[in-house]
Amino acid sequence: MLILHGGKRSPFVRRVAIWLALQDRAFERRPVELFGADFERFRAHNPLSRVPVLTTPDGDLIETYAIIDYLETTAEPAYRLLPEPGPQRIACQQVIALAHAVAEKGVAFVYETERRPPDLVWPDWVTRLRSQLEEGLAALETQTPATAWFGGTHPNGADAAVVATVDFLGTVAGLTDPATMPRLLALSGRSRALPAFATTHPQA
Template sequence: MILVGRYLSPFVRRTAITLELYGLPFEQRALSTMADMEQIKQLNPVGRVPVLILDDGSSLVDSATIIDYLDELAGPARALTPPSGPARRLVQGRVAVALGTMEKAVAYSYETKRRPAERQHQPWVDNLTSQVAGGLAALEAIEGTPWLAGAAMTQADVTTACLVQYMQSSLPDLLPPGSRPRLEALAARMAALPAFAKIAMPQP
């Protein structure tokens, strides 16, 4: 399998880490949505990454769709999202918060780092800042279990750690050191895993 996209994207990175955790071999094709848009659009008409090219030549797009397929390959005993019931809904709910926060954080990065200052829309920036803060606060408030969704590591932990590490590297103004101690501890714990170390967060 071939994973298209760069690990600067937390969506690509969470997909790559899931592949590593499942022991599924793949190669990375590090195309950029800025420099390589036309190549990416040949694989995904909306020009977004990640894209996973399967061994039969077909492609899957969007990290959620790809990871759902990887869960199927891993099997219910190993999948990081439970196959059914309340446990599945709990994990999916927490992944949804982390992904929503991730989307807003990436949008904030584009708005404040790539758009000229005179063209930035401050009410939009303020709204993104508020949405990111709300998502982080909700995840930070989770307590009472060793992991975000119970006694075992799940996709909620993988995705949230990718979010936190992305923000620590690229958006420290939205996540100052010490501001979210539980999330920072989770990110450090996950960083020690071989899969996270191998698929390291690049410097922006």
């Protein structure tokens, strides 16, 4: 049995959860509270005490990209969520990279505004993060299909990454402007019709 360690709010943990579900893999989710008692304990799975971690029959895997590579490598061809090597794969990976970078900026924003004591928040850094998030989301918006999926008739890895990022940012009050991202929000809405996305949603 595969075990996915991490909380539901993390966009990186959720991307792996969506990937596992879309590949129809059996797995168990184990919550981790790294801002609580789990921090020290979790070093047994990752020396950096960070998620996601996927426990496999071959041991613990760390870092989203490495976990995804494992899932793609061990999946039957029909269940792979990345195109075959070539221009389509490069394009898909670039969308994933952009979504990942936006998610990283979102996590940095949360740490700065939710975790740091109010008197220690760096306003210029918050402004910079907001600007990066706005530009990143605008770039994703222009690339998001108006209907269907990045993968065409079925979601692929780009859909998993983008939806995980958009839904995570939606957990931060006032961070995004719905008027500027209609395609991204529509993609998120469409994803809710599929169990792989609905059951892993941060508010599920």
